Amino acid sequence: MDLENILIDSKYEYYEHALDSMIEGVIMVNSKAEVIFINKAARQILQIDTIDYVGKKVVDVVPNTRLQNVVESKKPEIDQIQSIGKTKIITSRIPLLDDQGNLKGAIAVFRDVTEIQRMAEEVTDLRRIRLMLEKIIESTDDAISVADKDGRVVMVNREYTKLTGFNEEEVIGKPATIDIAEGESVHMMVAKEKKPILGHRLKVGPMKKDVIVDVTPLFVDDKFVGSVGVIHDVSKILSLSRELEEANRMLRRLKAKYTFDDIIGNGRAMQIAITQAKKVAPTRATVLLRGESGTGKELFAHAIHNASDRRNNPFVSVNCAALPEGILESELFGYEEGAFTGARKGGRIGLLEEADGGTLFLDEIGKMELTVQSKFLRFLQEMEITKLGSSKTKRLDVRIISATNIDLEEMVKAGKFIPDLYYRINVVPIYIPPLRERVEDIEPLVKYIIRKLNQEYGRAINGISSDALKVIKSLPWPGNVRELENFIARAMINMDISEREIKLSSLPPYSGTYKGTLKHEGLKKSLAAYEKSLIEEALKANKGNRKETAKSLGISLRTLFYKMEEYQLK
Known part of the structure; x- marks a missing residue:
């Protein structure tokens, strides 16, 4: 081999190494569109394993190539997108011409843009x-x-x-x-x-x-x-809070809705409570309604007011557990302008003053803070109030009906309730029995609830089967009438629209742990365990959201906090 051929071979080898080092794919063809060279990157992109491609038509090596078109047209094609299987490439095809413009061949330079396109789509x-x-x-x-x-x-x-x-x-x-x-x-x-x-x-x-x-x-x-x-x-927030207060205040000032005719209870225990309430209603004596949550204490408060000579005067209701700490005092006694930060311009009259000449119903009085208890005791003794931020007193004529579902005597012993206030509000105590102590009232209650829910849900349920009623009577109902109503509501929702009777199959699962008849001495523990389990389940279902948990349980947020503290729940 002469020197010239050695130099040509060396030069070709040099170019080959140079092209193989590129990250772009390169295909070169002659004027007949026959493959002269394919570099390493091109072979990888095109998945060409054989080296037997030189001299073959480029369309036989790369089926969907357009290099032969460039050879025929002598016109370049720049930055064209092409698919090779699942691979996307961007390619430029350029004709190779000599100084006289004669076609010598063509070259394609391309790059795999599959990943780049994916990244571009992700960026988009x-x-x-x-x-x-x-x-x-x-x-x-x-x-x-x-x-x-x-x-x-x-x-x-x-x-x-x-x-x-x-x-x-x-x-x-x-x-x-x-x-x-x-x-x-x-x-x-x-x-x-x-x-x-x-x-x-x-x-x-x-x-x-x-x-x-x-x-x-x-x-x-x-x-x-x-x-x-x-x-x-x-x-x-303060503005919205004031608007909410106004709305709540309007609701509180509504006339008492219920009378003794609305109270369903033919059993001996319930009749005793109704008789006591009817006797005390015409007087101005202070009444303490005692009973578990959901037994109908507010219903009794309405009925007592409507059976008194105050029936045409205000009936104002406030839940002591529903108001945030520090708010109850200003709500009860009112305040003057500038009495505290956020006080409304012009001040505000309190609920006691709103109830002047009528009745104030204090629900869950056991949750009243000690500082408020002390001031409220002075009102009961003197029947006079002093607004926050004021030195003037005003005499009122207000009948007080209180309600509680907790043991006030134990609270007095623990120093959480002022003894003198306890004696002042406990003038006429009326015990409202829980549902499990008046099983005979369950059937009329169920029928009443069905009629009520028929109106609310637009249903036409006629009654309940005997076996379904038997099951309902066997349950403990720690949530009392409120729980019973929720249970019947779920049963009605489960029913087909064409069904007219609540059957055993319609009843939803009962989540309690009740088995047989509860013994009196174990009643409190059993109910506490049941209440704790209900709160735990509700907290879990609401992912720890206390506001939603309280809403789903039908209790105030403050009551939920008390219960969580009582049962050591986090």
Whole structure:
């Protein structure tokens, strides 16, 4: 071999190595569209295992190639998308011409863009998701801020700028402390603790607006990536709270709805209670209604008022356990303007004053705070009130009916209830028996409930079968009439629209642990265990959300807190 041929071979080998080192695929053909060279990247992309491709027509090696078209047309095709099986490539095909414009062949240079396209689609999806997220947080009435794992602000909405006074440019990329006027950044606290922080009070912006902040950590694949905060304007909350108070106040001032004719009970125990209530109704004596939850204490309070000479005067009802701590005193006695932070302009009359000439029904009086008990005792002794923030007294004529489902005597012993107040409200105690002590009343109660629910649900149930009624009579009903009504409601919902009678098969599963007749000495323990299990199940079903749990159980949030504390539930 002469030197020239050696040099040509060496040069060809050099070019071959150079082309094989490229990440792009390269295919070269001659003027007859026959393969001259395919580099390593092209062979991998095209999955060509054989080396016997030189001299073959390119369409026989790469079936859907267009290199032969470029050879025929002598026109380049730049950045074309092509599919090879599941692989996507972007390719440019260029004709090779000599100085006189004669065709020497063509070359295709291409790259696998399958992964790049997937990533581009993911980026597009992420952009779409981000845009959707931005639209969502922009549409909410709450101020929202989002911070990264280091506590730097990455996103805020329009309500945030309204509330804090800071625009996006001023806060994005800055530490979450930038908008704090007084207090500590909750985003920073969550970044350290990796736990949600709710109800944190602080002040934001140049106007030092009072806000309540809830911040929740964000985790991706169990890795902390940031936090999202919802900022509530306290002034709006107070305004809504005042509106709610007004609505509740209007509801409380409604006339008593029920009379003794509405009380269903022919059994001896219930008749004793009704007789006592009818005897005391015409007097102004203070009444204490005692009985378990759901026995109908409020029903008795309405009936007593309507059977008295006060029937045309106000009947005001308040649940001592439903009002937040510290609110009951101002609700009962009223307040003057400026008496405390958030006090309404012009002040407000209390529930006692609203009930002047009529009746005030205090439900769950055992939950009344000791400080309020003391002031309420003074009212019962003097029949005079003094508003919060005032020194003036006002004499009232109010009849008090109280109700409780807890042992007040034990509370007195424990120092949780003032003895003198206990004696003042316990002038005429009336015990309302639980449902298990008046089994004979279950049948008329069931029939009444069916008629009531027929109206509510638009059904036409005529009655209940004897075997279904027998089962209902055998159950303990710790929730009493309220629980019985819920049970019948579930049975009716289970029934086909064409059915006219509640049958044994219609009854829902009973979640209690009742077996046989409960013995008197074990009654309290059995009921406590049952109540505890109901609360545990409700907490689990509502994923620990106490507000929803209280709602599903049909009790106030405050009562739920007391029960959780009593049963040591977390």
